Amino acid sequence: MASFSMFKLSFFLSLLSNLNLGLWPQTQNSLIIFPPSCNSIECPIFDTVEVGNGYEVRRYNSTEWMSTSPIQDISLVEATRTGFLQLFDYIQGKNKYEEKIEMTAPVLSEVLPSEGPLCESSFVVSFYVPKKNQENPPPAEGLHLQTWKPKYVAVRQFSGFVSDYNIGEEAAALQASLAGTVWSAAIDKSHAANHTSAYTVAQYNSPFEFDHRVNEIWMIFDLEE
Numbered sequence: 001m002a003s004f005s006m007f008k009l010s011f012f013l014s015l016l017s018n019l020n021l022g023l024w025p026q027t028q029n030s031l032i033i034f035p036p037s038c039n040s041i042e043c044p045i046f047d048t049v050e051v052g053n054g055y056e057v058r059r060y061n062s063t064e065w066m067s068t069s070p071i072q073d074i075s076l077v078e079a080t081r082t083g084f085l086q087l088f089d090y091i092q093g094k095n096k097y098e099e100k101i102e103m104t105a106p107v108l109s110e111v112l113p114s115e116g117p118l119c120e121s122s123f124v125v126s127f128y129v130p131k132k133n134q135e136n137p138p139p140a141e142g143l144h145l146q147t148w149k150p151k152y153v154a155v156r157q158f159s160g161f162v163s164d165y166n167i168g169e170e171a172a173a174l175q176a177s178l179a180g181t182v183w184s185a186a187i188d189k190s191h192a193a194n195h196t197s198a199y200t201v202a203q204y205n206s207p208f209e210f211d212h213r214v215n216e217i218w219m220i221f222d223l224e225e
């Protein structure tokens with residue numbers, strides 16, 4: 001009996017690891033998979049600056065995001081759920097103009113360096129404001145609008161579900177792939193100047209979609225022209 005459950009467990013584990021490896025291209029040197037959800041919902045457009053080995057650098061022109069207040073949690077997954085529920089209410093019409101807003105992608109979870117004791121971090125969850133609403137996005141209690149100037153983003157894509165275990169690894173992999181590039185220096189400089197996020201997780205799918213899931217780690221930075 002014990003060996004049977006052991007077998008089941010290891011079978012299950014190998015299924016899980018195959019799931020990730022099988023669905024995803026083995027060669028990770030080009031990161032130009034267009035998130036399928038951006039065919040049906042609006043995503044911010046960007047220019048690709050460079051596709052490197054294990055990373056992509058993009059430039060986003062000005063964009064607008066509706067963001068939560070910082071959410072204290074030990075788990076990015078939990079904080080994202082909490083933040084997303086607020087943003088979901090917002091787009092369903094729980095805002096000052098009682099206006100419904102179309103869903104967009106990605107939803108961003110920004111990881112802020114922890115100030116408090118031990119494990120808790122702060123997370124800010126953001127919704128990309130559709131072009132149509134950018135001129136006059138309805139305000140809402142507990143949410144604030146962020147207008148970004150043009151920004152550069154170093155990106156690494158990964159598939160499957162975002163978990164508190166894989167994000168650290170993916171962020172470390174992005175950092176490693178950027179080591180020694182001009183981008184790495186620009187990111188360090190930008191983050192040192194601003195005390196801003198370590199990294200941001202961008203999710204393009206709802207939790208109910210199981211296939212073709214695309215997530216990204218973003219390191220956002222400014223570049224002096």
Ligand SMILES: *[C@@H]1O[C@H](CO)[C@@H](O)[C@H](O)[C@H]1NC(C)=O
Nearest residue numbers: 045046047059060061062150
């Ligand atoms: C961003 O702005 C620049 C300069 O105005 C323009 O050349 C470029 O096409 C814009 N890119 C996107 C993705 O809108």
Ligand SMILES: *[C@@H]1O[C@H](CO)[C@@H](O)[C@H](O)[C@H]1NC(C)=O
Nearest residue numbers: 149190193194196220221222
């Ligand atoms: C850093 O701070 C400056 C000035 O407050 C701001 O304009 C810029 O957008 C910030 N950069 C990032 C990457 O957040």
